[in-house]
Amino acid sequence: xxxxxxxxxxxxxxxxxxxxxxxxxxxxxxxxxxxxxxxxxxxxxxxxxxxxxxxxxxxxxxxxxxxxxxxxxxxxxxxxxxxxxxxxxxxxxxxxxxxxxxxxxxxxxxxxxxxxxxxxxxxxxxxxxxxxxxxxxxxxxxxxxxxxxxxxxxxxxxxxxxxxxxxxxxxxxxxxxxxxxxxxxxxxxxxxxxxxxxxxxxxxxxxxxxxxxxxxxxxxxxxxxxxxxxxxxxxxxxxxxxxxxxxxxxxxxxxxxxxxxxxxxxxxxxxxxxxxxxxxxxxxxxxxxxxxxxxxxxxxxxxxxxxxxxxxxxxxxxxxxxxxxxxxxxxxxxxxxxxxxxxxxxxxxxxxxxxxxxxxxxxxxxxxxxxxxxxxxxxxxxxxxxxxxxxxx
Numbered sequence: 069x070x071x072x073x074x075x076x077x078x079x080x081x082x083x084x085x086x087x088x089x090x091x092x093x094x095x096x097x098x099x100x101x102x103x104x105x106x107x108x109x110x111x112x113x114x115x116x117x118x119x120x121x122x123x124x125x126x127x128x129x130x131x132x133x134x135x136x137x138x139x140x141x142x143x144x145x146x147x148x149x150x151x152x153x154x155x156x157x158x159x160x161x162x163x164x165x166x167x168x169x170x171x172x173x174x175x176x177x178x179x180x181x182x183x184x185x186x187x188x189x190x191x192x193x194x195x196x197x198x199x200x201x202x203x204x205x206x207x208x209x210x211x212x213x214x215x216x217x218x219x220x221x222x223x224x225x226x227x228x229x230x231x232x233x234x235x236x237x238x239x240x241x242x243x244x245x246x247x248x249x250x251x252x253x254x255x256x257x258x259x260x261x262x263x264x265x266x267x268x269x270x271x272x273x274x275x276x277x278x279x280x281x282x283x284x285x286x287x288x289x290x291x292x293x294x295x296x297x298x299x300x301x302x303x304x305x306x307x308x309x310x311x312x313x314x315x316x317x318x319x320x321x322x323x324x325x326x327x328x329x330x331x332x333x334x335x336x337x338x339x340x341x342x343x344x345x346x347x348x349x350x351x352x353x354x355x356x357x358x359x360x361x362x363x364x365x366x367x368x369x370x371x372x373x374x375x376x377x378x379x380x381x382x383x384x385x386x387x388x389x390x391x392x393x394x395x396x397x398x399x400x401x402x403x404x405x406x407x408x409x410x411x412x413x414x415x416x417x418x419x420x421x422x423x424x425x426x427x428x429x430x431x432x433x434x435x436x437x438x439x440x441x442x443x444x445x446x447x448x449x450x451x452x453x454x455x456x457x458x459x460x461x
Contacts, residue, residue, distance in 0.1 A: 072123035073135055078154045082121035084142045091117040105189065107172055107333055109221055112188035114179045120145060124154050126161050129170045136161065140180035144196040149203060153178045156207040160242050161214075167241060167321075168215060169328045176214070178207050187213035201251045208242045209235060220328055221335045228287035228295075229361075230341065233303015240308070266446040271305050274298060275366045275396070275449055283361045284338065306360050313399055313448055314356060314418070315349045323348030355418060359396040367396035367448065369416070370455035374440055377430065385432040386460060388440050392421045394451065400443040402429060407436040416442070 072079040082090075094117065105111055119139040126134040138153035145151055157176050165171045173190040184195035185206055192210035194203070216234040217224050224231035243254035255267050274280050274297045281290050281298060283306070290298065311320035327336075327344040338361070346353050359365045373389040376382055386404060402414045412433050420427050431437075441457035443450060450456060 069123065069135075072137075073125055073133070075124055076127070076158075078122050078124045078151075080120075080122050082119065084120050084145050087118050087120050087142060105173070108189040109218060110188050112191055112193075114139065114181055114191070114193070116141075116181075118142065120150075122151075122154050124158050126158050126171065126176060128162070128165050132170070134161065134171055134174050134176060136176050136178075138178045138180075141196055144180050144198075148200050149198070150180055150196065153180075153203060153207055156204045156246070157211055159246050160208040160211050163242055163245055164212060164215060164238060168238065168325060169219060169332065171214065172219060173214070176211055178211070185210060187211070187218075189214065189218045204246065204251045205239070205243070205254060208246070209239050212238050212242070215328065219333065220331045221333065223335065223337075225288050226286055227284075227338055228290075228299045229283045229303030229306075230336075230338065232300045233283075234307065236300045236304035237307040240304070267301075267305055267308070268443075268446050268449045271302060272366075272449045272451060274302055275364060276451060277364075280364050282364050302360075309360070309398065309448065310345070310353075310356065314353070315345075315351065319349045319351075320345075355397045355422075359398075363395070365396035366394050366451045367398055368392075368394040368451045368455075369400065369442055370452065371440055371442060371458045372426070372455075373428075374437075374458050374460050376437075376460070382436040383433060385430060386437045386440065387428050387430050389426060389428045390416060390420075390442065391426045393425075396449075397421050398448045400448050401445075402431070403441050403444045404431045404433055404437050405439040405441065406433055407438050410435065 069081060072081065103113060118141050120142060121137070121139050123135055123137040126136050128134060136154045136158040138150060138157065140150040140153065157178050161171045161176045175190055177191040179191065179193045180196035181193050183193045186193045187210045194206045194210060198206060212235045215238065216222065217231045222230035239254055243252040281294055283298060283302060287299065311317055315323065323345045326348045327341060330344060331340060342353070342357050370391050370393055371388060372391045375387050377384045377387060388402060390402065397418050399418045400416050402416050404412045406412065412431055414429055414431055437460045439457060439459050443456060
């Protein structure tokens with residue numbers, strides 16, 4: 069244990085051989101252990117005579133440290149299995165702490181036990197049968213629950229998207245960053261086997277489902293078939309949209325850190341989250357809260373006309389008319405593709421649709437325009453991709 073507290077590499081505390089020998093010679097004496105935990109909403113523990121046990125130091129902000137630990141049965145030993153669990157726990161806690169909020173507990177423990185994918189403050193339980201990337205994904209996700217809902221004490225039974233959705237969102241960065249993306253990217257889409265589709269295309273299936281509940285519906289009345297696609301996937305992808313398309317990473321990250329710090333060891337409601345993101349982000353986001361959280365609205369933005377500014381001089385640019393045909397409002401990119409392969413991008417902000425359903429953009433181009441397309445990389449959902457593009461004639 070003393071060696072592990074100083075080591076960035078995993079240190080064996082109890083080997084498979086030691087565990088087998090100890091379980092073969094059970095003791096008849098009695099020992100009493102006393103556990104104490106502060107700033108916690110719950111506690112859990114696990115005990116077994118057959119556990120293999122290892123640990124490593126966690127490096128936290130401001131020079132603080134904690135201890136990553138893993139306990140697992142002999143059959144889970146292996147570099148493709150649980151022998152890398154402590155490495156996963158250490159990396160996840162270090163990155164979550166540096167990016168969002170410092171880990172508050174002295175230990176971060178992963179247990180291979182009889183329950184799979186369950187979290188408690190400072191200790192998580194995963195299945196001993198897990199292997200390779202699944203071992204990593206579940207370890208990172210479950211210890212990520214330390215931040216939501218253990219530190220930020222949201223009510224997961226009422227607003228599960230503030231628990232599973234937020235935690236699934238922070239998984240994205242850990243999966244991308246761990247060991248230079250060894251297990252990345254992880255995008256928690258309900259339709260992940262459709263690898264030719266972006267998350268925005270996948271979430272469209274949820275938005276188009278007339279029976280899908282809104283995120284703000286009480287979690288304990290949501291049917292199980294919608295638990296993952298709405299609570300996890302839509303909850304996480306809403307933050308992706310907010311970060312990547314609406315506020316931008318700099319403003320979003322600052323606001324999200326402020327939300328975590330302000331509500332650490334407290335119990336926020338959705339309105340507290342909405343207010344913090346607006347206040348720190350410096351932008352009225354009521355249109356987004358309404359369309360994405362209170363409703364399950366769809367988005368359909370179409371290119372309806374393209375004309376040269378001066379037909380005799382195509383390089384002067386084009387006029388592009390764009391129409392909003394549905395209720396969900398989101399910003400997106402309008403791309404004008406040019407002869408020769410270059411392109412010009414113009415931002416279509418959400419404010420475009422505050423008073424009008426149609427708007428004409430004038431785009432100056434350095435070369436002849438050949439085609440215009442909305443959201444060319446499919447970053448935002450759209451119910452009719454076929455009307456997103458038009459050739460310039």
